[in-house]
Amino acid sequence: MLPSLYEYLLYLGDNTLILGHRNSEWCGHGPALELDIALTNISLDLIGQARLYYQYAASETAWQSEDTIAYLRDAHQFRNLLLVEQPNGDWAHTILRQFLFSSFQHHLYNYLRESSDPTIAAISNKSYKEVAYHLRWSSEWVIRMGDGTQESHQRMLTALEDLWMFTGEFFLPAPYEDQLPTGIQPLPAPLMQGFWMDRIKEVFSAAGLPVPASPGFQSGGKTGRHTEYLGYVLAEMQFLQRAYPGSNW
Numbered sequence: 001m002l003p004s005l006y007e008y009l010l011y012l013g014d015n016t017l018i019l020g021h022r023n024s025e026w027c028g029h030g031p032a033l034e035l036d037i038a039l040t041n042i043s044l045d046l047i048g049q050a051r052l053y054y055q056y057a058a059s060e061t062a063w064q065s066e067d068t069i070a071y072l073r074d075a076h077q078f079r080n081l082l083l084v085e086q087p088n089g090d091w092a093h094t095i096l097r098q099f100l101f102s103s104f105q106h107h108l109y110n111y112l113r114e115s116s117d118p119t120i121a122a123i124s125n126k127s128y129k130e131v132a133y134h135l136r137w138s139s140e141w142v143i144r145m146g147d148g149t150q151e152s153h154q155r156m157l158t159a160l161e162d163l164w165m166f167t168g169e170f171f172l173p174a175p176y177e178d179q180l181p182t183g184i185q186p187l188p189a190p191l192m193q194g195f196w197m198d199r200i201k202e203v204f205s206a207a208g209l210p211v212p213a214s215p216g217f218q219s220g221g222k223t224g225r226h227t228e229y230l231g232y233v234l235a236e237m238q239f240l241q242r243a244y245p246g247s248n249w
Helices: 003-024 033-058 066-071 090-111 116-145 149-170 187-207 228-237 238-243
Strands: none
Touching: 003 033, 003 066, 003 090, 003 149, 033 066, 033 090, 033 187, 066 238, 090 116, 090 149, 090 187, 116 149, 116 228, 149 187, 228 238
16 A cells, blocks of 8 residues: 555544544533434544544554554544544534534545545445535534524634634645545645635525634644644543553454
């Protein structure tokens, strides 16, 4: 397997694993039972996607497995976006984080379904249906909270101020993305950003939320430079494997 493809698979899997873990922290603490169950199911979808990408990444080595990839790497070896590792905050932060990521992931998987790599195409085709639900659910809640009470609207504005700075990283190709063989990588970043922004404007307009004028400017996660928050996520997520080596997923 080409090193660039391996790194790209880690990028795809790490995004969904870390966000899935973050969302799972709400289990039993959601504002209502229906919402608790919905977000838990989204967590399961995301972690399931991570497993598929990790299994593919480990398929050509005898010394790796989905477990070693998920549980035996340090923070600098993870390739996830900075956005997905950010703390849950309140419900508005969690909902907006999911919406921003799902809007991007929905377009990404749509084009990866036509990837020249048959395994990536198959995983993306399966996951695309799940992400369509994630996007619809989070969009509805962004609109409900943005166009709701004065307090819910203010909470969405605060979440937007905190999280928007991380969205620019979606469209900054890492070196391994630039080195992928032709046909594996989806649309060029500027086109992807245009489709993503169209969705953002549509939902924000319905929610009565402003679209920030400046693009996001925090980046580094795709190349292993993370915020302090990832270390705390991994300390919790990897505890069992490190305490009892050899445990299987």
